Amino acid sequence: MQRTLLPLVAGGVMVALGLAGAPAAQAGRGTEPSARVWVTTIDRAELMHERAAVPFGTAASGQVTITVDPSRTYQSMDGFGASITDSSASVLYRLPAEQRAAAMKALFDPASGAGVSFLRQPIGASDFTAAPEHYTYDDMPPGQTDFTLAHFSVEHDRAQVLPLLREAKRLNPQLKIMATPWSPPAWMKTGDSLASGELKDDPEVYAAYAAYLTRFVLAYTAAGAPIDYITVQNEPQNRDAGGGPVMGLDTTQAAKVIEILGPLLRFLSPRTKILGYDHNWQTHPNDVANTPPGQDPETNYPYKLLSGPASKWVAGTAYHCYYGDPGAQTALHDAFPDKGIWFTECSGSHGAGDTPAQYFTDTLKWHARTITVGVTRNWAKSAVTWNLALDPTGGPHLGGCGTCTGLITVRDDGTWTTDAEYYTIGHLAKFVKPGAVRIASTSFGNPAWNGEVTDVAFRNPDGSTVLVAHNENDAPRTFTVAVGGHAFDYTLPGGSLATFTWPASRVLDDGLRLLSMAGATATSSPPGTDAKAAVDEDGSTRWSSGTGQEPGQYLQVDLGSAKQVRRVAIDSGASVGDYARGWQLSTSADGTHWTTAAQGTGTGQLSNVDIRPTRARYLRITSTASAGNWWSIADIRLYS
Numbered sequence: 001m002q003r004t005l006l007p008l009v010a011g012g013v014m015v016a017l018g019l020a021g022a023p024a025a026q027a028g029r030g031t032e033p034s035a036r037v038w039v040t041t042i043d044r045a046e047l048m049h050e051r052a053a054v055p056f057g058t059a060a061s062g063q064v065t066i067t068v069d070p071s072r073t074y075q076s077m078d079g080f081g082a083s084i085t086d087s088s089a090s091v092l093y094r095l096p097a098e099q100r101a102a103a104m105k106a107l108f109d110p111a112s113g114a115g116v117s118f119l120r121q122p123i124g125a126s127d128f129t130a131a132p133e134h135y136t137y138d139d140m141p142p143g144q145t146d147f148t149l150a151h152f153s154v155e156h157d158r159a160q161v162l163p164l165l166r167e168a169k170r171l172n173p174q175l176k177i178m179a180t181p182w183s184p185p186a187w188m189k190t191g192d193s194l195a196s197g198e199l200k201d202d203p204e205v206y207a208a209y210a211a212y213l214t215r216f217v218l219a220y221t222a223a224g225a226p227i228d229y230i231t232v233q234n235e236p237q238n239r240d241a242g243g244g245p246v247m248g249l250d251t252t253q254a255a256k257v258i259e260i261l262g263p264l265l266r267f268l269s270p271r272t273k274i275l276g277y278d279h280n281w282q283t284h285p286n287d288v289a290n291t292p293p294g295q296d297p298e299t300n301y302p303y304k305l306l307s308g309p310a311s312k313w314v315a316g317t318a319y320h321c322y323y324g325d326p327g328a329q330t331a332l333h334d335a336f337p338d339k340g341i342w343f344t345e346c347s348g349s350h351g352a353g354d355t356p357a358q359y360f361t362d363t364l365k366w367h368a369r370t371i372t373v374g375v376t377r378n379w380a381k382s383a384v385t386w387n388l389a390l391d392p393t394g395g396p397h398l399g400g401c402g403t404c405t406g407l408i409t410v411r412d413d414g415t416w417t418t419d420a421e422y423y424t425i426g427h428l429a430k431f432v433k434p435g436a437v438r439i440a441s442t443s444f445g446n447p448a449w450n451g452e453v454t455d456v457a458f459r460n461p462d463g464s465t466v467l468v469a470h471n472e473n474d475a476p477r478t479f480t481v482a483v484g485g486h487a488f489d490y491t492l493p494g495g496s497l498a499t500f501t502w503p504a505s506r507v508l509d510d511g512l513r514l515l516s517m518a519g520a521t522a523t524s525s526p527p528g529t530d531a532k533a534a535v536d537e538d539g540s541t542r543w544s545s546g547t548g549q550e551p552g553q554y555l556q557v558d559l560g561s562a563k564q565v566r567r568v569a570i571d572s573g574a575s576v577g578d579y580a581r582g583w584q585l586s587t588s589a590d591g592t593h594w595t596t597a598a599q600g601t602g603t604g605q606l607s608n609v610d611i612r613p614t615r616a617r618y619l620r621i622t623s624t625a626s627a628g629n630w631w632s633i634a635d636i637r638l639y640s
Contacts, residue, residue, distance in 0.1 A: 031507070032056050032486065032507060033055070033056055033503055033505040033508065034053040034054060034056065034502065035053060035054050035056070035467075035500045035502040036053050036501050036502070037050065037051045037053065037054060038050050038051070038427070038431075038498065038499045039051055039492070039497070040423040040427065040497045040498075041493050041496045042360070042364055042365065042493075042495040043357075043361075044357075044360065047418065048114075048423055048426055048427065048499075054488045054490060055488065056486040056488050056502075056507070056508065057487065057488060061480050061489050062576070062604040062605070063478050063479050063480040063605075064444060064452075064477075064478075064480065064573075064574055064576055064605055065442070065479065065480040065481075065487070065571075066441055066442055066443070066453070066455055066479055066481050066482065067441065067442045067482045067569070067571075067606070067637075068439065068441045068481065068483045069439065070459055070483070071439075071440075071513040071514050072440035073437045073438065073459070074379065074437065074439070074440075075341070075379050075380070075437070076435060076437050077381055077432055077433075077434065077436045077437070077458065078118055078176050078342070078382045078434060079116075079117030079118030079175065079176050079382055079434050080117055080118055080382060080384070080428040080429035081116040081175075081384055081388075081425060082116065082387060082425065083122065083386055084119055084161055084164050085128040085387050086122070086125060086126070086129040086130055086131060086161065087128035087389075087390060087395065087397060088164075088388040088389040088406065089130075089161045089164055090130035090160065090396060091389050091390060091391050091410040092104075092164060092388075092410065093160050094414070095414055095416065096414055099415065099416065103408060103410075104164070104167050104168065104171060105171060106408075106418075107168075107388065107407060107422075108168045108171035108175070109171045110172055110429075110430065110433075113171075113430075114422060114425060114426035115172060115430040116168070116172065116388075116407075116425065117172055117174055117175055117176065117429050117434055118176050118177075118178070118382045118383075118384055119168065119175065119176070119177050119384075119388075120177075120178040120179075120180060120345065120384050121161070121177055121178065121179045121180070121220075121227075122179075122180060122182055122234075123136075123137070123179050123181035123182075123213065123230075124136035124181055124245070125182065125183075125194070125245055125398075126245060127182070127241055127243070127244025127245065127397050127399045127400025127401065128390075128395075128398075128400065131156075134183070134194045134244070134245050136181075136184065136185045136186075136194065137152055137154055137156070137185075137212070137215075137216060138151050138152045139185055139186070140186075142192055143192070144187065145187045147204060147208050149215055152212065152215050152219075154216065154219045158223070162220070162223045162224070162225055165177065165220075165224070165225040166223075166224045169225065174434045176228040176382075176434070177226065177227055177228055178227070178228060178231075178275070178342075178344060178382075179216065179220070179229070179231075180230070180231045180234045180278055181232070181233060181234065182194075182234045182241075182244065182245035182246065182247075183195075183245035183246060183247050184199065184209050184212060188200060188205050188208060188212075189247060194246075195244065195399070197247060197248075198247060198249065199253050199257075203256075206256045206257050207260055209232075209257055210257050210260035210264055211264070213230060213257075214261065214264045214268060214269070217230065217265065217268075217272050218268060226269075226271060227272045228271060228272065228273065229272065229315070229318075229342070230261075230265075230273075231274070231275045231276065231318055231344075232249065232254055232257045232258060232261065232274070233247055233278065234278055235279045236248065236250070236254060236277070236278070236279060236301070237279055237283055237284070237291075237297070237298070237301065238279070238287055239287070239290045239291075240290055241400055242400050243398070243400070244398065244399035248291075248292070250295065250296070250298060251298055251301055251304040251305045251308065254276070254305060255305065255308050256310075258274055258276075258313050258314060259313065262274060262310070262312070262313025262314075263313075273315035274313050274314050275314065275316055275317060275318040275340075275342055276302060276306065276314045276316070276317050276318070277302040277305060277318055278318040278319075278320070278345075279319070279320055280321070280322050281320075281323065281324025281325055281326065281328035281329070282299075282323050282324025282325075283298070283299040284323040302317045302332055303335060305317075306332075306335075306339055311339075315339065316339040316340030316341055316381075317332055317339065317340075317341055317342070318343070319342070319343050319375070319380070320343075320344065320345040321346035321371065325370075325447055326343075326374040326375045326377070326378040326447055327378060329341045329343070329375065329379050329380055330379055333378075333379040340381055341379040341380050342380060342381050343380040343382055343383050343384060344382065344384045345384060346367070346370075346371055346385055346386065347385060347386035347387065347401060347404040348363040348367060348385065348404065348405035348419065348420060349363075349401065349403045349404055349405065350362070350363070350403050352403065359405065359420070360420045361420075361495065363419070363421065363424075364420040364423065364424060364497065365470075365495050367420065368424050368427075368470040368497045369446070369447050369449065369454050369470050369472055370447040371383050371385070371424060372425075372427060372428055372468060373445075373447075373454045373455060373456045373470055374446075376438060377443065377456050383425065383428060385406075385424075386406070387406035387407075388406055388407050388408070389406045389407065389409070389416070390405065390406040390409060390410070391410055391411075392409055392411060392412070405420070407419060407425060423497060427468055427497050427499045428468060428499075430499070431460075431466045431468075431501055432458045432466050433460045433461060433462075436459060436460045436461060436466070438457065439458060441456065441457035442637075443538075443539050444540050444574040444634070445472045445540060449472055450472065450540060450574075451473040452472055452473070452477075452540070452574045453471050453473075453477050453479050453492070454469070454472060455467060455469040455470070463503070463504030464504055465483070465501065465502050466500070466501050467481060467500040467501075468498070468499050469497075469498050469499075470496070470497045470498075471492040471493065471494060471495060472495075474494040474495060475494050476491050476492065476493050477491065477492055478491040479491075481500065482606075483502075483508045484507070484508040484509050512566065512639040512640070513640050514637060514638075514639055515563055515565070515637075515638040515639060515640055517535045519560035519561075520535040520557055520558065520559050521535070521557070521558045522534050522543070522555060522556065522557045523555075523556050523558075524543060524545075524553075524554065524556065525552075526546060526547060526553060527546075528543055528544050528545045528547075529542070529543055529544045530543060533634070534555055534557075534635065535636055538634075538635070539573050539635045540573075540634075541634065542572070542573050542575065542632045542634035542635075543632065543633050544630045544631065544632040545631040545632070548628045548629065548630065549580065549581060549623050549626055549627040549628075549629060549631045550623060550626055551623055551625065551626065552622065552623065553622070553623040553631060554620050554622040555620070555621050555633055555636075558591065558618055559617050559619070559638075561617060562615050562616060563616065563617070564614070564615050565611065565614050565615075565616060565639070565640060566613050566639055567608060567609065567610050567638070567639035568585055568597075568608075568609045568611065568636065568637070568638055569608050569609070569636065569638075569639070570583065570606070570607045570609065570621060570636060571605065571633065571634050571635040571636070572605045572606075572634060573605065573632065573633075573635060575605075575630075575632045575634070576604065577629050578629050578630050578631060579605055580607075580621070580625070580631055581602050581623075581625035581629075582599075582602065582623065582624035582625030583599065583601075583621055583623060583624060584598075584621070584622045585597045585598045585599065585611070585619065585621055586619070586622065587614050587616035587619055587620075588616060588617070588619075588620070589615070589616060589617055589618070590617070590618070591618045594618075597612070599624065602625075619638075
């Protein structure tokens, strides 16, 4: 791989909101393209600030290499954003009209702002409400019911929430809206309370609840805020929301509602798709402990829902961040590959004594690696935080979270400032357009934090490429970005988040196509660490020999079936010193009779070995030299 090393360009004048427009793609005509770069640093010195562009080149470099492979695609993207909760609407309306318009433009305008493209709206009150009491759209006095929904009304939202939604849609016509209830009307529940209880096990109640949700969709559509996605309950395993609206809803009851709601929406609002679950990556221990005696805590909730007959009405699964890790999304995708994954809530938060500088830094770093990169690398079609805007106290709220943050903070003096989540969402939303697809890129960091650079890449509908990278380390990190035989080097400050974009260009297409390693297995001698890590398509894991390099050590791969191969990439990952000092690549159709395809001397982390087109099921990489370093392979990639 040939690369060019360019010096880091100084920051220049600090731009508070990164108002420079995102690039339009233009096909290359044989010239070397350049990548535009926007950076946010943990000290706020740069906030989605555009630096000088960096050209691709062909000179060699020995840095850790992020290889972007547009030939391999994953999920399409719907958008990135937050929620205009009742609280968010309330604080935005505290601003003078001119300031409110500026804030909305900074949030939703794709050209001059962050380009927020996805909103998740509460159906009725959540814990984030400015109202003195929690509410739904069909509240009745205790002991009374309204099965005909004669009292249904979204009038509460007409003053602030709906005007803001219409303005958001005007600023970003591609905006998608999801809707989620924190509780149905109390008269549908056991205990007759919004803050506790479960849905009554009554066919008439199931039908009334499905009708209630449908009426909401139709009312919002008529008001200029059409609903693209809906769930039947926020966090259905959370039975204690600290005084906020809540309802336990097991998969059996959820399915009964969905099987009525699905046909209603198909007839009355076909654009509106149902998502299931809408809760954490893993069931929280508190949710298990709060499960009523005799009930199954359903720690496999999304699997159960997608395995039942209601699945035909469910487009996919929505996840939250408050327990577990994003890998749960990939596990569910692998089990149900025809169903989508959406990530729909994760609020920034902070300790009671933290300074704003502390929680800007901590939130930027955690959200960058876990949400910006982590959820999108694990099949999520969206990345959504929580409140769009809050006041300096993290409110107003009625129960629930007392230390949450928003994308912006609205101050008492009629001004507003951006928070970390503005940038962790903006580095995606401003550049990754609805309809973009995620493409392959090697990433060496992970959501659990390992101090490396983690990244995710996309191809926009116009053919341009977006690479979002986060330096997990506190120290600066230099790395190479390589595409189709061309590359550039870049250095990111510790903890920073960056977006790189470049236009479609024939210069960056080498004609190679990345093959899937699904089903591949591996063995090694010496056994070292888990050999499977070399073929799991995850650059943050690796096989290591566990001892110094010696001739005869090998890693052998069984692809499961014969494949036509033109290139083998041998990638030692972030452990740049652990590359094989000498290597031999052999191929076999049966695992017994071997042919030497290539051999050479290792010079750095990544060796791209081009061979005569060969059909093989087995590959063996053998060490041919000695070194005190361990031998590590983080990723073996095959190209046809």
